[in-house]
Amino acid sequence: MNALPIDPALAWESLPAMLRGLMTTVVVTVIVLALGLMLCVPVTLARMSRNPLLAWPAAVFVVFFRGAPLLILLYLVYYGFGQIEVLRDGPLWFIFGSAFACAVIGLTLNHVAFMVDVVRGSLEAVPAGLTEASAALGIPPRDTFRQIQLPLAMRYGLKAYQNEVVMFTKGTAVISVVTVIDLTAVANEVFELTYDPFTPMLTAGALYWCLVNLIRLGFRKLEAYLSRHHIAVEKQRQPASAGFTALAARWKLALSQKEQVL
Amino acid sequence: MTSLATEAPMASPVAEPLRPIAVEMTGVDKWYGTFQALKGIDLTVRKGEKIVICGPSGSGKSTLIRCINRLEPHDKGTITVNGIELDGSPGRTQDVRLECGMVFQQFNLFPHLTILENCMLAPRLGRGVAKEQAEAIARRYLERVRIGEQAMKYPSQLSGGQQQRVAIARALCMEPRIMLFDEPTSALDPEMIKEVLQVMEDLAAEGMTMICVTHEMGFARRVANRCVFMDKGEIVEEATAEDFFGNPDSDRLKQFLAQILH
C-alpha cells in the first residue's frame, strides 16, 4: 500500500475494459442526443401549438418524463416491456427485449422532455420583431421558422443545451442498472473483483471528466462559429477611433439587450 | 423604377382624385382583448400619395399601419390594398404583403445574416428569385441607399442610421408598390436621422406610395400630401402639411402640436 489510494497497476490493467465501457457510454450518448435533436423540435412545436389536441399530449409528455426519476423510468421500461404481451410476442421484441435499446428508449424519453423546455425557451427568446419583419417581407411562415427563428434559437439556446448535454452524459451512468455494460458498470465490476474502492472509480471518473471536457471544447467551437457576427464586432473595435469605439459599444449594448436571454 | 417617377407628385398638395386607390380602409375597428385600439378608421390613400400619420403615444398609429399588411388582424370594417381585400385568408394576406414594404422603428435586421443576405432572403424565399439575380437586386438597392460597400458586414457592425437604410433597402428588394414606415427615425441619434430621411425623400421623389408614422415635421412639410392626426384610436383630423401644422382645426391637434413643439 502506498500513500495514494490508487493502484496504478490495477488502473492500467483495467484500462482496456474501461475504454470498452466508455465506448458504450459514448455510443448511447450519441444515439440519444441524435434522437433528441430529431424529436425535440416536433414535440416542442406540438407543445407550443394553439391546437389543444397537439399541445395537451405534448405538455403531459413533458411533465411526466421530466418528473419521472430516470432510474425508475429505466426499470419500468426494461422490466415493464416484458410484461406487455403484444410487445413480447411482437416482431419488435428484439428491440424491446434488449437492455441496450431499453436504455436508449428510457434516456431518450427523459432527454426529449428536458429538451422541449430548452427549445421552447430559445424559440420564445427570438424577438417578435424579427418574425414580424420576415412576415412583412412576404417570407412564408415555414421559411421564417427555418431561416430566422430556428437558427437564432440555436444561438440563444446553446448554453442551456450544453448544460443539458453535460448533465445527460454524466447521467448515463444509471443505465448500468439495466445490465448495460457502460463505463460505470465496468468500474463496478472491477470493484467487485478487487474490493479496491478507489482505483476503478477514480479511473472511470477521469474518463468521464475527459469526455465531458471534450464535449465542452466542441461546444466552444460551435459557439464561436454560430456567434461569428458578434466576433466580427469585437475585431472591428480594436483599430477603431475613440468615437467609433463608443458607438460600437452602444450598439453592442443595444444588441445584447435585444438578444440576451439566457 | 416606376412610370410614376416623372409625375412629381410632391408639387401638388392634394393628389388628383383620378389616381387609382392604393389603400382603402373603411370603418375599421381593432380590439386588443377588451381595449379598442382603432375606432371606425376611414382612410383612402391613392397611388403615389405620401401620407404622414402622427399623434400621441398609444393613439393607435402602429396598430393602423400594421393592419394594412395584416401584422395585426382587424375586427371590423374592410381594408383593401391595391384591389386585394384583406379577408383573413393566407393567400390574400401573402399577396398584400408582397404589395407592401415595411420599415420598423427597431430596424429588425436579421442579426445572424450579413447585410447582403438580409436583402437576398425575401426575394429568394418570397418570390423564388434565383440566387445570382437576388444578389444583383440586393446590391442595386444597397447602392441606392448608399451602403453598398457594407454588404458583407453583419448588422451589429453598422450604425443605427446605416441599419435603418439597410432595412429600407431590404424592403425595396421585394419591389413593393407601397411603403409603410412606423417611426423609422425614432430610435436614432439626431445625427443619423437626416441620412434616413434623405433616403425616404429620394423614394418619395420617385413616386412611391408611402404611409409614414413620424413626428418629423420638416419631412412632413417637404414630402407629405396629407397629414393625419390620430388620438385615442380615431382619426381626428386630416389636412395638408401646411394647414396641419400652421392652421390646425381641432383642439386635440393644437394641444398635441404645442407639446411636440414645446
Ligand SMILES: Nc1ncnc2c1ncn2[C@@H]1O[C@H](COP(=O)(O)OP(=O)(O)O)[C@@H](O)[C@H]1O
Ligand atoms: N399586442 C397588444 N396587446 C394589447 N394592447 C396593445 C397591443 N399593441 C398595442 N396595444 C395597445 O393599443 C394602443 C395603441 O397602440 P399603438 O398602435 O402601438 O400606438 P402608437 O403606435 O400610436 O403609439 C395602446 O394603448 C397599446 O397599449
Ligand SMILES: [Mg+2]
Ligand atoms: Mg407606435
